[in-house]
Amino acid sequence: MAPPRIVKVLIVDDSAMVRKVLTMGLSSDRFIQVVGAASNPDTAWQMIQALRPDVITLDVEMPEMDGITFLRSFLPKARIPTVMISAHTRDGAQTSMDAMEAGAVDIIPKPALGAGLASGLPAMMADICARVRAAADAHVVLGRTRPAAPQRPAAPVISRGPGGGEILALGSSTGGVQALGTILPMFPHDCPPIVIVQHMPEAFTGPFAARLDGTCTVHVREAQDGELVEAGTALIAPGGKRHMELDRAGRGYRIRLVEGPAVCFSRPSVDVLFNSVARLAGANAVGAILTGMGRDGAAGLLAIRNAGGRTLSQDQDSSVVYGMPMAAWENGASEAALPLDDIPARMLHLLGTRTSRPEIRA
Structure with a gap:
Protein backbone atom coordinates (compact mmCIF):
# COMPACT_ATOMS: atom_id res chain seq x y z
CA MET A 1 0.00 0.00 0.00
CA ALA A 136 -6.45 17.67 -0.24
CA ASP A 137 -8.67 14.90 -1.63
CA ALA A 138 -11.80 17.04 -1.79
CA HIS A 139 -13.65 17.79 -5.01
CA VAL A 140 -14.10 21.56 -5.24
CA VAL A 141 -17.68 22.52 -6.11
CA LEU A 142 -18.23 26.14 -7.05
CA GLY A 143 -21.03 27.93 -5.24
CA ARG A 144 -24.63 27.36 -6.24
CA THR A 145 -27.27 30.05 -6.38
CA ARG A 146 -29.21 30.08 -3.13
CA PRO A 147 -32.88 29.26 -3.61
CA ALA A 148 -35.48 31.91 -2.92
CA ALA A 149 -37.03 32.04 0.53
CA PRO A 150 -39.75 29.39 0.77
CA GLN A 151 -43.46 29.98 1.20
CA ARG A 152 -44.50 27.86 4.16
CA PRO A 153 -48.14 26.84 4.67
CA ALA A 154 -50.01 28.82 7.27
CA ALA A 155 -51.68 25.75 8.77
CA PRO A 156 -49.76 23.80 11.42
CA VAL A 157 -47.92 20.71 10.26
CA ILE A 158 -49.48 17.43 11.41
CA SER A 159 -47.20 14.50 12.15
CA ARG A 160 -47.52 11.60 9.70
CA GLY A 161 -47.86 7.98 10.69
CA PRO A 162 -49.17 6.33 13.86
CA GLY A 163 -47.67 8.01 16.89
CA GLY A 164 -45.37 10.15 14.78
CA GLY A 165 -42.82 7.31 14.85
CA GLU A 166 -41.27 7.92 11.42
CA ILE A 167 -37.95 9.74 11.37
CA LEU A 168 -35.22 10.68 8.91
CA ALA A 169 -31.58 10.87 10.04
CA LEU A 170 -28.64 12.48 8.21
CA GLY A 171 -24.93 12.55 9.00
CA SER A 172 -22.24 14.57 7.23
CA SER A 173 -18.86 16.24 7.66
CA THR A 174 -16.48 17.78 5.12
CA GLY A 175 -18.61 19.11 2.26
CA GLY A 176 -21.77 18.64 4.28
CA VAL A 177 -22.60 22.33 4.48
CA GLN A 178 -23.05 22.42 0.70
CA ALA A 179 -24.70 18.99 0.64
CA LEU A 180 -27.29 19.85 3.28
CA GLY A 181 -27.88 23.22 1.64
CA THR A 182 -28.67 21.35 -1.56
CA ILE A 183 -30.99 18.61 -0.31
CA LEU A 184 -32.87 20.06 2.68
CA PRO A 185 -34.88 22.43 0.44
CA MET A 186 -36.08 19.32 -1.42
CA PHE A 187 -38.00 17.94 1.58
CA PRO A 188 -41.71 18.90 1.69
CA HIS A 189 -43.16 20.98 4.51
CA ASP A 190 -45.07 18.04 5.98
CA CYS A 191 -42.29 15.45 5.88
CA PRO A 192 -41.40 13.38 8.95
CA PRO A 193 -38.93 14.97 11.37
CA ILE A 194 -35.29 15.13 10.32
CA VAL A 195 -32.37 14.88 12.77
CA ILE A 196 -28.88 15.84 11.61
CA VAL A 197 -25.30 15.70 12.78
CA GLN A 198 -22.99 17.91 10.70
CA HIS A 199 -19.45 18.15 12.03
CA MET A 200 -18.93 21.85 12.72
CA PRO A 201 -17.19 23.95 15.37
CA GLU A 202 -19.09 25.25 18.37
CA ALA A 203 -21.12 28.42 17.66
CA PHE A 204 -21.33 27.67 13.94
CA THR A 205 -24.34 25.32 13.86
CA GLY A 206 -26.81 27.97 15.03
CA PRO A 207 -26.08 30.39 12.17
CA PHE A 208 -25.93 27.43 9.79
CA ALA A 209 -29.39 26.28 10.83
CA ALA A 210 -30.73 29.83 10.54
CA ARG A 211 -29.29 30.10 7.04
CA LEU A 212 -30.95 26.83 6.00
CA ASP A 213 -34.23 27.86 7.59
CA GLY A 214 -34.42 30.71 5.10
CA THR A 215 -34.17 28.36 2.12
CA CYS A 216 -36.32 25.38 3.16
CA THR A 217 -40.02 24.69 3.49
CA VAL A 218 -39.27 22.58 6.56
CA HIS A 219 -38.31 24.54 9.66
CA VAL A 220 -34.58 24.20 10.39
CA ARG A 221 -33.03 25.06 13.74
CA GLU A 222 -30.23 24.12 16.11
CA ALA A 223 -31.49 21.43 18.48
CA GLN A 224 -32.09 22.13 22.16
CA ASP A 225 -31.97 19.64 24.99
CA GLY A 226 -35.42 18.26 25.82
CA GLU A 227 -37.30 19.65 22.81
CA LEU A 228 -39.84 17.49 21.05
CA VAL A 229 -39.07 16.16 17.59
CA GLU A 230 -41.86 17.28 15.26
CA ALA A 231 -42.86 16.69 11.67
CA GLY A 232 -41.91 19.42 9.24
CA THR A 233 -38.80 20.25 11.28
CA ALA A 234 -35.08 19.55 10.80
CA LEU A 235 -32.95 19.69 13.95
CA ILE A 236 -29.17 20.09 13.70
CA ALA A 237 -26.97 18.95 16.59
CA PRO A 238 -25.10 21.84 18.24
CA GLY A 239 -21.40 21.73 17.42
CA GLY A 240 -18.58 21.18 19.81
CA LYS A 241 -19.43 20.03 23.33
CA ARG A 242 -22.14 17.33 23.48
CA HIS A 243 -23.57 14.43 21.56
CA MET A 244 -27.19 14.42 20.36
CA GLU A 245 -29.48 11.45 20.93
CA LEU A 246 -33.14 10.63 20.57
CA ASP A 247 -35.14 9.85 23.69
CA ARG A 248 -38.70 8.52 23.98
CA ALA A 249 -41.49 11.05 24.58
CA GLY A 250 -44.81 9.22 24.69
CA ARG A 251 -45.29 7.75 21.23
CA GLY A 252 -42.81 10.20 19.72
CA TYR A 253 -39.30 11.48 20.48
CA ARG A 254 -37.41 14.27 22.16
CA ILE A 255 -33.82 15.50 21.89
CA ARG A 256 -31.19 14.75 24.50
CA LEU A 257 -27.84 16.52 24.44
CA VAL A 258 -25.46 14.37 26.46
CA GLU A 259 -21.90 14.62 27.73
CA GLY A 260 -19.37 12.07 26.59
CA PRO A 261 -15.99 11.54 24.96
CA ALA A 262 -15.54 12.04 21.24
CA VAL A 263 -16.63 9.09 19.09
CA CYS A 264 -14.69 8.59 15.86
CA PHE A 265 -12.83 11.78 16.84
CA SER A 266 -16.14 13.67 16.68
CA ARG A 267 -18.48 15.38 19.12
CA PRO A 268 -21.32 15.44 18.25
CA SER A 269 -20.98 12.05 16.58
CA VAL A 270 -23.16 10.64 13.81
CA ASP A 271 -22.74 7.18 15.32
CA VAL A 272 -24.20 8.29 18.66
CA LEU A 273 -27.26 9.82 16.99
CA PHE A 274 -27.79 6.91 14.59
CA ASN A 275 -27.47 4.30 17.36
CA SER A 276 -30.23 6.05 19.30
CA VAL A 277 -32.37 6.22 16.15
CA ALA A 278 -31.86 2.47 15.67
CA ARG A 279 -32.87 1.71 19.28
CA LEU A 280 -35.99 3.85 19.34
CA ALA A 281 -37.28 4.08 15.77
CA GLY A 282 -36.14 0.79 14.26
CA ALA A 283 -38.12 0.05 11.10
CA ASN A 284 -39.64 3.55 11.19
CA ALA A 285 -36.27 5.15 10.40
CA VAL A 286 -34.41 6.00 7.22
CA GLY A 287 -30.78 7.06 7.59
CA ALA A 288 -28.29 8.47 5.12
CA ILE A 289 -24.56 9.19 5.29
CA LEU A 290 -23.38 12.14 3.24
CA THR A 291 -19.96 13.47 2.26
CA GLY A 292 -17.26 13.63 4.93
CA MET A 293 -13.88 12.38 6.07
CA GLY A 294 -13.38 9.44 8.40
CA ARG A 295 -15.75 6.65 9.48
CA ASP A 296 -18.23 8.41 11.76
CA GLY A 297 -21.75 7.14 11.09
CA ALA A 298 -20.89 3.82 9.43
CA ALA A 299 -21.48 1.74 12.56
CA GLY A 300 -24.62 3.71 13.46
CA LEU A 301 -26.06 3.34 9.96
CA LEU A 302 -25.47 -0.41 10.17
CA ALA A 303 -27.35 -0.43 13.49
CA ILE A 304 -30.31 1.29 11.77
CA ARG A 305 -30.29 -1.31 9.00
CA ASN A 306 -30.04 -4.21 11.47
CA ALA A 307 -32.98 -2.76 13.40
CA GLY A 308 -35.16 -2.91 10.27
CA GLY A 309 -34.66 0.67 9.09
CA ARG A 310 -33.63 1.67 5.57
CA THR A 311 -30.22 3.10 4.74
CA LEU A 312 -28.49 5.11 2.01
CA SER A 313 -25.16 6.75 1.31
CA GLN A 314 -23.97 9.46 -1.04
CA ASP A 315 -22.06 8.19 -4.06
CA GLN A 316 -18.43 8.96 -4.75
CA ASP A 317 -18.97 11.22 -7.76
CA SER A 318 -21.17 13.68 -5.86
CA SER A 319 -19.22 13.61 -2.57
CA VAL A 320 -16.74 16.34 -1.74
CA VAL A 321 -14.86 13.79 0.39
CA TYR A 322 -15.73 10.12 -0.07
CA GLY A 323 -14.74 8.93 3.40
CA MET A 324 -17.81 8.47 5.57
CA PRO A 325 -20.02 7.24 2.70
CA MET A 326 -17.32 4.78 1.61
CA ALA A 327 -17.02 3.40 5.15
CA ALA A 328 -20.81 2.93 5.28
CA TRP A 329 -20.74 1.11 1.96
CA GLU A 330 -17.80 -1.12 2.83
CA ASN A 331 -19.24 -2.31 6.15
CA GLY A 332 -22.59 -3.21 4.56
CA ALA A 333 -24.54 -0.43 6.30
CA SER A 334 -25.75 1.26 3.11
CA GLU A 335 -28.33 -0.41 0.90
CA ALA A 336 -27.67 1.92 -2.02
CA ALA A 337 -25.18 4.64 -2.98
CA LEU A 338 -26.94 7.52 -4.74
CA PRO A 339 -26.13 10.91 -6.24
CA LEU A 340 -26.77 13.65 -3.70
CA ASP A 341 -29.80 15.11 -5.50
CA ASP A 342 -31.55 11.72 -5.51
CA ILE A 343 -31.33 11.12 -1.76
CA PRO A 344 -34.35 13.11 -0.46
CA ALA A 345 -36.89 11.46 -2.79
CA ARG A 346 -35.48 8.01 -2.08
CA MET A 347 -35.58 8.55 1.70
CA LEU A 348 -39.23 9.57 1.53
CA HIS A 349 -40.04 6.65 -0.78
CA LEU A 350 -38.35 4.17 1.57
CA LEU A 351 -40.55 5.28 4.46
CA GLY A 352 -43.49 4.05 2.43
CA THR A 353 -41.81 0.70 1.79
CA ARG A 354 -40.02 0.26 5.10
CA THR A 355 -41.48 -3.20 5.70
CA SER A 356 -40.51 -4.50 2.27
CA ARG A 357 -37.46 -6.59 1.55
CA PRO A 358 -34.24 -4.45 1.57
CA GLU A 359 -32.65 -3.84 -1.81
CA ILE A 360 -29.87 -6.18 -2.90
CA ARG A 361 -26.76 -4.24 -3.71
CA ALA A 362 -24.88 -4.81 -6.94
Whole structure:
Protein backbone atom coordinates (compact mmCIF):
# COMPACT_ATOMS: atom_id res chain seq x y z
CA MET A 1 0.00 0.00 0.00
CA ALA A 2 1.44 3.38 -1.04
CA PRO A 3 2.15 5.85 1.78
CA PRO A 4 0.00 8.99 2.00
CA ARG A 5 1.16 11.72 -0.35
CA ILE A 6 2.74 14.92 0.92
CA VAL A 7 0.14 17.70 0.97
CA LYS A 8 1.48 21.13 -0.01
CA VAL A 9 -0.27 23.91 1.97
CA LEU A 10 -0.37 27.68 1.49
CA ILE A 11 -1.39 29.72 4.55
CA VAL A 12 -3.17 33.04 3.93
CA ASP A 13 -3.73 35.18 7.04
CA ASP A 14 -3.06 38.82 7.86
CA SER A 15 -1.95 37.94 11.42
CA ALA A 16 1.78 37.17 11.69
CA MET A 17 1.15 35.22 14.90
CA VAL A 18 -1.55 33.04 13.33
CA ARG A 19 0.70 32.41 10.32
CA LYS A 20 3.47 31.34 12.67
CA VAL A 21 1.23 29.07 14.78
CA LEU A 22 -0.31 27.41 11.72
CA THR A 23 3.07 27.00 10.02
CA MET A 24 4.58 25.32 13.08
CA GLY A 25 1.53 23.16 13.72
CA LEU A 26 1.01 22.00 10.15
CA SER A 27 4.73 21.40 9.64
CA SER A 28 4.72 19.01 12.59
CA ASP A 29 2.77 16.55 10.41
CA ARG A 30 5.18 14.54 8.27
CA PHE A 31 2.64 14.35 5.45
CA ILE A 32 2.14 18.14 5.24
CA GLN A 33 4.56 20.63 3.70
CA VAL A 34 3.88 24.34 4.24
CA VAL A 35 5.10 25.83 0.96
CA GLY A 36 4.33 29.44 1.81
CA ALA A 37 2.51 31.96 4.01
CA ALA A 38 0.91 35.13 2.65
CA SER A 39 -0.36 38.14 4.57
CA ASN A 40 -2.63 39.54 1.85
CA PRO A 41 -4.61 38.39 -1.21
CA ASP A 42 -2.24 39.89 -3.81
CA THR A 43 0.74 38.00 -2.43
CA ALA A 44 -1.40 34.89 -2.01
CA TRP A 45 -2.48 34.91 -5.66
CA GLN A 46 1.15 35.19 -6.79
CA MET A 47 2.07 32.25 -4.54
CA ILE A 48 -0.87 30.19 -5.80
CA GLN A 49 0.37 30.56 -9.36
CA ALA A 50 4.02 29.94 -8.50
CA LEU A 51 3.71 27.18 -5.89
CA ARG A 52 0.55 25.30 -6.95
CA PRO A 53 -0.45 24.23 -3.43
CA ASP A 54 -2.75 21.26 -2.81
CA VAL A 55 -4.68 23.08 -0.05
CA ILE A 56 -5.09 26.70 1.02
CA THR A 57 -5.96 27.81 4.54
CA LEU A 58 -7.66 31.18 4.27
CA ASP A 59 -8.54 33.75 6.93
CA VAL A 60 -12.20 34.72 6.71
CA GLU A 61 -11.55 38.33 7.71
CA MET A 62 -8.67 40.30 6.16
CA PRO A 63 -8.43 44.11 5.94
CA GLU A 64 -7.46 44.62 2.28
CA MET A 65 -9.84 42.07 0.76
CA ASP A 66 -12.01 39.78 2.85
CA GLY A 67 -11.50 36.06 2.48
CA ILE A 68 -14.85 35.50 0.77
CA THR A 69 -14.14 38.00 -1.99
CA PHE A 70 -10.70 36.49 -2.52
CA LEU A 71 -12.11 32.95 -2.53
CA ARG A 72 -14.69 33.89 -5.15
CA SER A 73 -12.02 35.51 -7.29
CA PHE A 74 -9.44 32.72 -7.37
CA LEU A 75 -11.53 29.54 -7.08
CA PRO A 76 -12.93 29.62 -10.65
CA LYS A 77 -9.37 30.04 -11.94
CA ALA A 78 -7.63 27.61 -9.58
CA ARG A 79 -9.90 24.99 -8.04
CA ILE A 80 -7.74 24.38 -4.99
CA PRO A 81 -9.46 22.94 -1.90
CA THR A 82 -9.69 25.78 0.60
CA VAL A 83 -10.15 25.54 4.36
CA MET A 84 -11.48 28.69 6.02
CA ILE A 85 -9.95 29.86 9.31
CA SER A 86 -12.68 31.64 11.27
CA ALA A 87 -13.03 33.35 14.63
CA HIS A 88 -15.46 31.95 17.21
CA THR A 89 -17.93 34.80 16.71
CA ARG A 90 -21.40 35.05 15.25
CA ASP A 91 -20.13 37.35 12.49
CA GLY A 92 -17.32 34.90 11.79
CA ALA A 93 -19.81 32.05 11.59
CA GLN A 94 -22.11 33.94 9.21
CA THR A 95 -19.18 34.80 6.96
CA SER A 96 -18.02 31.19 7.07
CA MET A 97 -21.40 30.09 5.75
CA ASP A 98 -20.89 32.44 2.81
CA ALA A 99 -17.47 30.86 2.26
CA MET A 100 -18.86 27.33 2.26
CA GLU A 101 -21.55 28.33 -0.21
CA ALA A 102 -18.84 29.88 -2.39
CA GLY A 103 -16.90 26.61 -2.53
CA ALA A 104 -14.71 26.29 0.59
CA VAL A 105 -14.55 22.68 1.74
CA ASP A 106 -14.19 23.09 5.52
CA ILE A 107 -14.14 25.53 8.45
CA ILE A 108 -11.49 25.52 11.18
CA PRO A 109 -11.72 27.70 14.29
CA LYS A 110 -8.89 30.22 14.48
CA PRO A 111 -6.39 29.26 17.21
CA ALA A 112 -6.96 31.36 20.35
CA LEU A 113 -3.73 33.24 20.93
CA GLY A 114 -4.27 33.91 24.63
CA ALA A 115 -3.47 32.10 27.85
CA GLY A 116 -3.54 28.33 27.60
CA LEU A 117 -2.44 28.23 23.96
CA ALA A 118 0.50 25.92 24.66
CA SER A 119 -1.56 23.36 26.59
CA GLY A 120 -4.37 23.18 24.05
CA LEU A 121 -2.37 23.55 20.85
CA PRO A 122 -1.28 19.93 20.23
CA ALA A 123 -4.83 18.58 20.24
CA MET A 124 -6.08 21.53 18.20
CA MET A 125 -3.34 21.12 15.59
CA ALA A 126 -3.86 17.36 15.35
CA ASP A 127 -7.46 18.05 14.31
CA ILE A 128 -6.42 20.82 11.91
CA CYS A 129 -3.77 18.60 10.30
CA ALA A 130 -6.27 15.78 9.80
CA ARG A 131 -8.78 18.11 8.18
CA VAL A 132 -6.19 19.74 5.93
CA ARG A 133 -5.06 16.29 4.73
CA ALA A 134 -8.68 15.34 4.07
CA ALA A 135 -9.23 18.59 2.17
CA ALA A 136 -6.45 17.67 -0.24
CA ASP A 137 -8.67 14.90 -1.63
CA ALA A 138 -11.80 17.04 -1.79
CA HIS A 139 -13.65 17.79 -5.01
CA VAL A 140 -14.10 21.56 -5.24
CA VAL A 141 -17.68 22.52 -6.11
CA LEU A 142 -18.23 26.14 -7.05
CA GLY A 143 -21.03 27.93 -5.24
CA ARG A 144 -24.63 27.36 -6.24
CA THR A 145 -27.27 30.05 -6.38
CA ARG A 146 -29.21 30.08 -3.13
CA PRO A 147 -32.88 29.26 -3.61
CA ALA A 148 -35.48 31.91 -2.92
CA ALA A 149 -37.03 32.04 0.53
CA PRO A 150 -39.75 29.39 0.77
CA GLN A 151 -43.46 29.98 1.20
CA ARG A 152 -44.50 27.86 4.16
CA PRO A 153 -48.14 26.84 4.67
CA ALA A 154 -50.01 28.82 7.27
CA ALA A 155 -51.68 25.75 8.77
CA PRO A 156 -49.76 23.80 11.42
CA VAL A 157 -47.92 20.71 10.26
CA ILE A 158 -49.48 17.43 11.41
CA SER A 159 -47.20 14.50 12.15
CA ARG A 160 -47.52 11.60 9.70
CA GLY A 161 -47.86 7.98 10.69
CA PRO A 162 -49.17 6.33 13.86
CA GLY A 163 -47.67 8.01 16.89
CA GLY A 164 -45.37 10.15 14.78
CA GLY A 165 -42.82 7.31 14.85
CA GLU A 166 -41.27 7.92 11.42
CA ILE A 167 -37.95 9.74 11.37
CA LEU A 168 -35.22 10.68 8.91
CA ALA A 169 -31.58 10.87 10.04
CA LEU A 170 -28.64 12.48 8.21
CA GLY A 171 -24.93 12.55 9.00
CA SER A 172 -22.24 14.57 7.23
CA SER A 173 -18.86 16.24 7.66
CA THR A 174 -16.48 17.78 5.12
CA GLY A 175 -18.61 19.11 2.26
CA GLY A 176 -21.77 18.64 4.28
CA VAL A 177 -22.60 22.33 4.48
CA GLN A 178 -23.05 22.42 0.70
CA ALA A 179 -24.70 18.99 0.64
CA LEU A 180 -27.29 19.85 3.28
CA GLY A 181 -27.88 23.22 1.64
CA THR A 182 -28.67 21.35 -1.56
CA ILE A 183 -30.99 18.61 -0.31
CA LEU A 184 -32.87 20.06 2.68
CA PRO A 185 -34.88 22.43 0.44
CA MET A 186 -36.08 19.32 -1.42
CA PHE A 187 -38.00 17.94 1.58
CA PRO A 188 -41.71 18.90 1.69
CA HIS A 189 -43.16 20.98 4.51
CA ASP A 190 -45.07 18.04 5.98
CA CYS A 191 -42.29 15.45 5.88
CA PRO A 192 -41.40 13.38 8.95
CA PRO A 193 -38.93 14.97 11.37
CA ILE A 194 -35.29 15.13 10.32
CA VAL A 195 -32.37 14.88 12.77
CA ILE A 196 -28.88 15.84 11.61
CA VAL A 197 -25.30 15.70 12.78
CA GLN A 198 -22.99 17.91 10.70
CA HIS A 199 -19.45 18.15 12.03
CA MET A 200 -18.93 21.85 12.72
CA PRO A 201 -17.19 23.95 15.37
CA GLU A 202 -19.09 25.25 18.37
CA ALA A 203 -21.12 28.42 17.66
CA PHE A 204 -21.33 27.67 13.94
CA THR A 205 -24.34 25.32 13.86
CA GLY A 206 -26.81 27.97 15.03
CA PRO A 207 -26.08 30.39 12.17
CA PHE A 208 -25.93 27.43 9.79
CA ALA A 209 -29.39 26.28 10.83
CA ALA A 210 -30.73 29.83 10.54
CA ARG A 211 -29.29 30.10 7.04
CA LEU A 212 -30.95 26.83 6.00
CA ASP A 213 -34.23 27.86 7.59
CA GLY A 214 -34.42 30.71 5.10
CA THR A 215 -34.17 28.36 2.12
CA CYS A 216 -36.32 25.38 3.16
CA THR A 217 -40.02 24.69 3.49
CA VAL A 218 -39.27 22.58 6.56
CA HIS A 219 -38.31 24.54 9.66
CA VAL A 220 -34.58 24.20 10.39
CA ARG A 221 -33.03 25.06 13.74
CA GLU A 222 -30.23 24.12 16.11
CA ALA A 223 -31.49 21.43 18.48
CA GLN A 224 -32.09 22.13 22.16
CA ASP A 225 -31.97 19.64 24.99
CA GLY A 226 -35.42 18.26 25.82
CA GLU A 227 -37.30 19.65 22.81
CA LEU A 228 -39.84 17.49 21.05
CA VAL A 229 -39.07 16.16 17.59
CA GLU A 230 -41.86 17.28 15.26
CA ALA A 231 -42.86 16.69 11.67
CA GLY A 232 -41.91 19.42 9.24
CA THR A 233 -38.80 20.25 11.28
CA ALA A 234 -35.08 19.55 10.80
CA LEU A 235 -32.95 19.69 13.95
CA ILE A 236 -29.17 20.09 13.70
CA ALA A 237 -26.97 18.95 16.59
CA PRO A 238 -25.10 21.84 18.24
CA GLY A 239 -21.40 21.73 17.42
CA GLY A 240 -18.58 21.18 19.81
CA LYS A 241 -19.43 20.03 23.33
CA ARG A 242 -22.14 17.33 23.48
CA HIS A 243 -23.57 14.43 21.56
CA MET A 244 -27.19 14.42 20.36
CA GLU A 245 -29.48 11.45 20.93
CA LEU A 246 -33.14 10.63 20.57
CA ASP A 247 -35.14 9.85 23.69
CA ARG A 248 -38.70 8.52 23.98
CA ALA A 249 -41.49 11.05 24.58
CA GLY A 250 -44.81 9.22 24.69
CA ARG A 251 -45.29 7.75 21.23
CA GLY A 252 -42.81 10.20 19.72
CA TYR A 253 -39.30 11.48 20.48
CA ARG A 254 -37.41 14.27 22.16
CA ILE A 255 -33.82 15.50 21.89
CA ARG A 256 -31.19 14.75 24.50
CA LEU A 257 -27.84 16.52 24.44
CA VAL A 258 -25.46 14.37 26.46
CA GLU A 259 -21.90 14.62 27.73
CA GLY A 260 -19.37 12.07 26.59
CA PRO A 261 -15.99 11.54 24.96
CA ALA A 262 -15.54 12.04 21.24
CA VAL A 263 -16.63 9.09 19.09
CA CYS A 264 -14.69 8.59 15.86
CA PHE A 265 -12.83 11.78 16.84
CA SER A 266 -16.14 13.67 16.68
CA ARG A 267 -18.48 15.38 19.12
CA PRO A 268 -21.32 15.44 18.25
CA SER A 269 -20.98 12.05 16.58
CA VAL A 270 -23.16 10.64 13.81
CA ASP A 271 -22.74 7.18 15.32
CA VAL A 272 -24.20 8.29 18.66
CA LEU A 273 -27.26 9.82 16.99
CA PHE A 274 -27.79 6.91 14.59
CA ASN A 275 -27.47 4.30 17.36
CA SER A 276 -30.23 6.05 19.30
CA VAL A 277 -32.37 6.22 16.15
CA ALA A 278 -31.86 2.47 15.67
CA ARG A 279 -32.87 1.71 19.28
CA LEU A 280 -35.99 3.85 19.34
CA ALA A 281 -37.28 4.08 15.77
CA GLY A 282 -36.14 0.79 14.26
CA ALA A 283 -38.12 0.05 11.10
CA ASN A 284 -39.64 3.55 11.19
CA ALA A 285 -36.27 5.15 10.40
CA VAL A 286 -34.41 6.00 7.22
CA GLY A 287 -30.78 7.06 7.59
CA ALA A 288 -28.29 8.47 5.12
CA ILE A 289 -24.56 9.19 5.29
CA LEU A 290 -23.38 12.14 3.24
CA THR A 291 -19.96 13.47 2.26
CA GLY A 292 -17.26 13.63 4.93
CA MET A 293 -13.88 12.38 6.07
CA GLY A 294 -13.38 9.44 8.40
CA ARG A 295 -15.75 6.65 9.48
CA ASP A 296 -18.23 8.41 11.76
CA GLY A 297 -21.75 7.14 11.09
CA ALA A 298 -20.89 3.82 9.43
CA ALA A 299 -21.48 1.74 12.56
CA GLY A 300 -24.62 3.71 13.46
CA LEU A 301 -26.06 3.34 9.96
CA LEU A 302 -25.47 -0.41 10.17
CA ALA A 303 -27.35 -0.43 13.49
CA ILE A 304 -30.31 1.29 11.77
CA ARG A 305 -30.29 -1.31 9.00
CA ASN A 306 -30.04 -4.21 11.47
CA ALA A 307 -32.98 -2.76 13.40
CA GLY A 308 -35.16 -2.91 10.27
CA GLY A 309 -34.66 0.67 9.09
CA ARG A 310 -33.63 1.67 5.57
CA THR A 311 -30.22 3.10 4.74
CA LEU A 312 -28.49 5.11 2.01
CA SER A 313 -25.16 6.75 1.31
CA GLN A 314 -23.97 9.46 -1.04
CA ASP A 315 -22.06 8.19 -4.06
CA GLN A 316 -18.43 8.96 -4.75
CA ASP A 317 -18.97 11.22 -7.76
CA SER A 318 -21.17 13.68 -5.86
CA SER A 319 -19.22 13.61 -2.57
CA VAL A 320 -16.74 16.34 -1.74
CA VAL A 321 -14.86 13.79 0.39
CA TYR A 322 -15.73 10.12 -0.07
CA GLY A 323 -14.74 8.93 3.40
CA MET A 324 -17.81 8.47 5.57
CA PRO A 325 -20.02 7.24 2.70
CA MET A 326 -17.32 4.78 1.61
CA ALA A 327 -17.02 3.40 5.15
CA ALA A 328 -20.81 2.93 5.28
CA TRP A 329 -20.74 1.11 1.96
CA GLU A 330 -17.80 -1.12 2.83
CA ASN A 331 -19.24 -2.31 6.15
CA GLY A 332 -22.59 -3.21 4.56
CA ALA A 333 -24.54 -0.43 6.30
CA SER A 334 -25.75 1.26 3.11
CA GLU A 335 -28.33 -0.41 0.90
CA ALA A 336 -27.67 1.92 -2.02
CA ALA A 337 -25.18 4.64 -2.98
CA LEU A 338 -26.94 7.52 -4.74
CA PRO A 339 -26.13 10.91 -6.24
CA LEU A 340 -26.77 13.65 -3.70
CA ASP A 341 -29.80 15.11 -5.50
CA ASP A 342 -31.55 11.72 -5.51
CA ILE A 343 -31.33 11.12 -1.76
CA PRO A 344 -34.35 13.11 -0.46
CA ALA A 345 -36.89 11.46 -2.79
CA ARG A 346 -35.48 8.01 -2.08
CA MET A 347 -35.58 8.55 1.70
CA LEU A 348 -39.23 9.57 1.53
CA HIS A 349 -40.04 6.65 -0.78
CA LEU A 350 -38.35 4.17 1.57
CA LEU A 351 -40.55 5.28 4.46
CA GLY A 352 -43.49 4.05 2.43
CA THR A 353 -41.81 0.70 1.79
CA ARG A 354 -40.02 0.26 5.10
CA THR A 355 -41.48 -3.20 5.70
CA SER A 356 -40.51 -4.50 2.27
CA ARG A 357 -37.46 -6.59 1.55
CA PRO A 358 -34.24 -4.45 1.57
CA GLU A 359 -32.65 -3.84 -1.81
CA ILE A 360 -29.87 -6.18 -2.90
CA ARG A 361 -26.76 -4.24 -3.71
CA ALA A 362 -24.88 -4.81 -6.94
